Amino acid sequence: MRRCLPARARWRAGAHRHFPLLTRGFRWGRRHLTQPEGRTRNSEQTGAAEAPRSGDAAPRGGDAAQCGGRRHPQFPTFVTFTRGVEHMMKIAYLAKVRPDLQARIPKDVEGVILESGPGGVYPREALAQVADVDAFVVSMEPVNAQILAAAQRLKIVQRLGVGYETLDLKAAAQRGIPCCNIEGVNKEAVAEHGVALMIALTKHLLEADELTRTGKWGEARMLTKTTFELNGKTLGIVGLGNTGTALARRCKALGMRIVYNDIREIDPAVVAGLDAAFLPKAELFRQSDVVSVNTDLNGQSRNMIDAETLSMMRPHALFVCCARGGIVDEAALRDALNAGRIAGAGIDVFETEPIRKDNPLLKAKNAVLTSHVAGVTEETTQRTFDWAHENVRRVVIHGEKPRWVRNGVT
Secondary structure (H helix, E strand, C coil): CHHHCCHHHHHHHHHHHHCHHHHCCCCCCHHHCCCCCCCCHHHHHHCCCCCCCCCCCCCCCCCCCEECCEECCCCCCCCCCECCECCCEEEEEECCCCCCCHHHCCCCEEEEEECCCHHHCCCHHHHHHCCCCCEEEECCCCECHHHHHHCCCCCEEEECCCCCCCECHHHHHHCCCCEECCCCCCHHHHHHHHHHHHHHHHCCHHHHHHHHHCCCHHHHHHHHHHCCCCCCCEEEEECCCHHHHHHHHHHHHCCCEEEEECCCCCCHHHHHHHCCEECCHHHHHHHCCEEEECCCCCCCCCCCECHHHHCCCCCCCEEEECCCCCCECHHHHHHHHHCCCCCEEEECCCCCCCCCCCCHHHHCCCEEECCCCCCCCHHHHHHHHHHHHHHHHHHHCCCCCCCCECCCCC
16 A cells, blocks of 8 residues: 555655654645535535634544545645645735734735725735735725736635625636625624614613613603514515525514515525515515615615605604615615604614714714624624635635635636
8 A cells, every 4th residue: 555655655644653843733634624614525424523623733644645546544635844834825914904803814824914095096015015915805995906916826805794895896807816705604693783773773772871871760761652562563674685584583583574675586485484575675665664774785776775765664664774885875864864754773884984974874863873893793703704714725725616706707
């Protein structure tokens, strides 16, 4: 069996026993890289235990290399003698400075952190740093023709999240570079936040807290004249995708009736499980006690929630949006709230972020505003980085097709 291995391979196969100081700290090959689902291909087939994460110590023995159609019992798939880790990748993180970013860069990555200047233009020194990067991992910074042209070795653009409106999909496709987002990574957190906004509005929690703290006990109790239960009410969901479905499950458990509108055909099993009913968009706004928008931002959805649409809602109805800024005409929503045409709104996303001091919603009555944090928890943040890096490894290390491609390049 050993005779079919070249001399160098035989030396590496036994190096961990005979030369422990030389091999200590080296990592095993790709079969031990963590998949987004937390299992290797082998464990998915056999039900074996979860694979170790890429930073964990390697198991002894590992997967054996192929040799004449059989496996050598000791030789791993590959071992890379580079800085104590498997193949190094160079990634440019296009993100505003955040204190936790450096700690979330894996050991097999040489990372550079960059942000754009005014108007989305990158400074010359930033462009010089991306000349040899393998991937962009993108927060909310733009990926435009300027920075794509500077990255001659670029193999993948990976968004840290669901939305991808800051990516120039066409320019990347012309270079044959896939642009990817991450589907479903924060759907549970966003759905929970949506429910929190609904309850805060139906119970007037912010106003009640302020009045109670200032000793206005009677006034706080008077707020109950306009509170109501979610049980028995109708929730209208615009966009029954990952997040919309997660929200619907929670609200169904609260006793709400679910109606929805979506430009795509939804899996009948999903609809049946939610006991949901499809309605044309105008009828959904007329019938719903609470409307939640959970769509992507695109040409069809931009400014979709305008004055005409809001005028269809009932005076006691609530509006919630944890989707993307730009879907809602913010001035129209302010006017509807201040005129009492709708009862309240919970908004987590804005046309311009960070929110500007002249944003119309800052002067809106009965509005609960949060700073685009619906999908941000410690769990979702770490999961987002893990899944993003695994998708980059698929392309850069393994030469496989990426997941969640948004510009048709595979």
